[in-house]
Amino acid sequence: MKNNKFNEVYPNQSLIHYPLVLELFKRGGKAKPNELYESLADYFELSDELRKKTVNENTKELKWHNNVRWARQQLVDKGILKNDSNWGIWELSDNAINSYFDTDIEHAISEDTVKGKFTQEQLESLLEKQKRIGELGEIIVEEYEKKYLISKGCIKLAEMVRRVSQENCREGYDIISFYEDGSEKYIEVKSSTSNQLEFYISINEYEKAKKLGDRYCIALVRGINLELRNCKEIKEINNFNQLINTNKVNLVPIKWRVSLGENH
Incomplete structure (x- = not known):
């Protein structure tokens, strides 16, 4: 684009x-x-x-x-x-296609990244893999948050950590956790088999980050291994909206919504 x-x-x-x-x-x-x-x-x-x-x-x-x-x-x-x-x-x-495009299969396909056409079978296989990567990333972060709170003596808070993505995938975040003072922590999980510091964010997630401010964070789950069901690293990005406002992250538009006028 x-x-x-x-x-x-x-x-x-x-x-x-x-x-x-x-x-x-x-x-x-x-x-x-x-x-x-x-x-x-x-x-x-x-x-x-x-x-x-x-x-x-x-x-x-x-x-x-x-x-x-x-x-x-x-x-x-x-x-x-x-x-x-x-x-x-x-x-x-x-392994380029697995490590580079697993964060956004839809965009990879829309850009015709593979020479030739995608069959329905290939499409379903890619989407299924992406789903498994995303689910495993959320499970890893959920367990990490629970263990962290337990280590701080916040057992009741740990019991309330949950994956809201299973209830509503349009919340703009995947997990509700807590800080030690009991305030809510809203976590959007970005999972990848690669080690890159790049990810995609929807307009809904962007707006939620602005609304929730320092209570909204992004958890980058990098180096996911589906067979071993683990990852190499969880990198937490706190107050994402502030990073945007202070130009500490690069936002690159890759998709546009098009509306045709009534007289078209």
Whole structure:
């Protein structure tokens, strides 16, 4: 999806990750970098000036190409791209689709990330896996919250921790827990088999974060292993709304709601 705000500014390298992986999927999993530079520049609608700008006045190396190469190296470090591909080839790792897109199967599919068409069977398999990842993440956080409260002597509070997502999936959070003083803690769980610090948030979750303020937190459950039913880490992000207001997180629109006028 194109984003006009980048017309006159180079996007942060971390923002290049997603469209770079998308382009590689569309090209069958691997491509030459020269095939990717312009496609990514089009994605961000970069101006001609930014596309042609060099790293400095003493070199012909284009700054945009340099930024994309750094983004590629970061994906190599994350294990999303291979480090041992043939010279001049950028290639996705074997487990890229599982580790990179499991946080948002719907978006992955809508962007046609896999070369060719999805069968109904493939779709159902991906959605079922995403469901199991999400459910396990909630169970892990629920148990973590209970154990924490018990360790602080708050046994009655621990008994009241519950997964509200089982009752109503439109609350804007998944778990109600408690702080030690007895005040409620609203937790939205974001689960992934990868170790990335990126996730997707709905408009409902965003509005709930604004409304609840410092009582709303996001629990990133990273490195989930479905077979062992555990995870590598739970990272808690407190007062998400304040992070947004102070520009300490990057929000990138990936979907728009379209309404046609009555006279259309």
